[in-house]
Amino acid sequence: MIPSTAAEDYVKAIYGHTEWQPEPISPSQLAAALGLANSTVTEMVKKLAAAGLVRHRPYGAVELTDEGLALALRQVRRHRVVETWLVEQHGYDWDEVHDEAEVLEHAMSDRLLDSLAAALGDPVRDPHGDPIPAADGTVVRPDAVLLAEAAVGHVGAVVRISDADPAMLRFLADAGIALDAAVEVVGLKPYSGSIEVRVAGADVALGPDVARAVWLAS
Template sequence: MSTGTLTSVAQDYIKVVWGLQEWSDAPVTTKDLAERLGVGPSTVSETVRRLVSQGLLDHERYGAIHLTEQGRRHALDMVRRHRLIETFLVQHLGYTWDEVHDEAEVLEHAVSDLMVHRIDEALGHPTRDPHGDPIPSANLALTQPAALTLTVLPEGATGTVARISDDDPDVLRYFADLGFGLDAHVRVHARRDAIGVIDVLWAPTNNPNHLTELTLGLRAADAVWIETE
C-alpha cells in the first residue's frame, strides 16, 4: 500500500501521531489526537480502531497509541511531502515561515510522488525545512538534531538555533521581526525563573561578534531549540 492510496484522514492521523512523538517522549493518547485534529473523542476512537485494523497503528487498551513499522513509513512519507512543500513555498514563492504550514497541510494530500521528487531535486535535496525540522530523505532516512529547548538550558549554555517550532505563528512573526532565526549563535545570559523569562545574547551566523540581548517569555523560549556546544 502506497501512502497515496491512504485516505486523507488516515494520512493526517499517522502524521499527527508521528509529530507528537518527534520531539517528545510523552505517550500519545486519544485526547492528544482529538485536540490536535479538532475532532471529538468518539471520532478519534473510531478512526484509531480502523487504522489499527489496517496495520498502521497499535493502541494499548486505555493506553498509548503507537505507529506500526508500516505506519511509521507512511508517516515519514507524509512528513517529507509536507516539509519539502513548506521549503518550496518559502524559497520559490515568497511565503514567510509563518504562512506555509496551512498551505502545506492542503497540498501534501494532492501532490504526486513525481512532483515530490521534482520539488526535492529543484531544491537541491534539502535536509531541513524553514523551521529547522529535518526532512526525511527519499529512502525515508531522517537525522534529528540533538537539540534542547531554551527553557531547559542553564545559565551560560551556548549553542546554535537548530529549530524554531511552527506551532505558534505569532511567535514566528515575532522572531522574524527581530531577525532571529536558524543558525543564530545563542548564549543563555540569565534565567529569571521567578518571573518566567530568560535573557539570552544572540548573534546571526554571518556576524557572530554582533551580540544582541533578548528577553524571552517561556512561551517564546519553549519554541527555540538549541544544539549546544
C-alpha cells in the first residue's frame, strides 16, 4: 500500500501524542489534534487498522504497529528537517514554520530530504527541540523534565518547547526562554498554578499552560 497524505498525517499525530508522555491517544483526542469530526476519524482509523498501520479496539486507544511507527518516523523526519531548513536557510522564525512544513513534507522525495539534511549538517533536533529521527528511524531523545513538574531549585537548559501555539512561542522568545537557555525554578504559586523562573538574571512568572509546554534537562 502506498500511504496517502491523510494516512501520513494520522500516524504522525498518533506518534506525536506519545513522544513526550506515555499515555496512548484516544480517537477523540486524535480528532481534536487533527481538527476533524470524531466520525471522520473513526472511519479512517478502521482503514488504517485494515492496512496494518494501527491497532484499535472499539472505545479503546489507537496505537501504531511497527509498520505504522516506521511511516510515522519517516514523516516526522520530513517535517522537522523542513522546519530546520526554513529557519536556518530562509529566515523563518520558529513560530512560522509548522504550517509550511505540513505542506512541504508531503511533496519532497526521500532523495531531496536526505540532501537537505546533509546540507544542514544532519541536525538531530528541530527549532523547537524535538528530535529529528535519523534516516534509519533511530531517535535520540534528551533526558528531560516538564517545567510544570520541576521542583523549586531545579536548574536546567531548555531542551524542548511545544510548537502547538505560535503565540506562546513568541511570548517565550520575548521572555528569553529559548532552546539551551538556562532556567532555574525559583518559586511555585499553588493556588494560581503559576511558576516563577529565573532566566538570564530576570524573574519571569509563567502560567500553567506555558509550564506544560517547556521541558528542561533533568
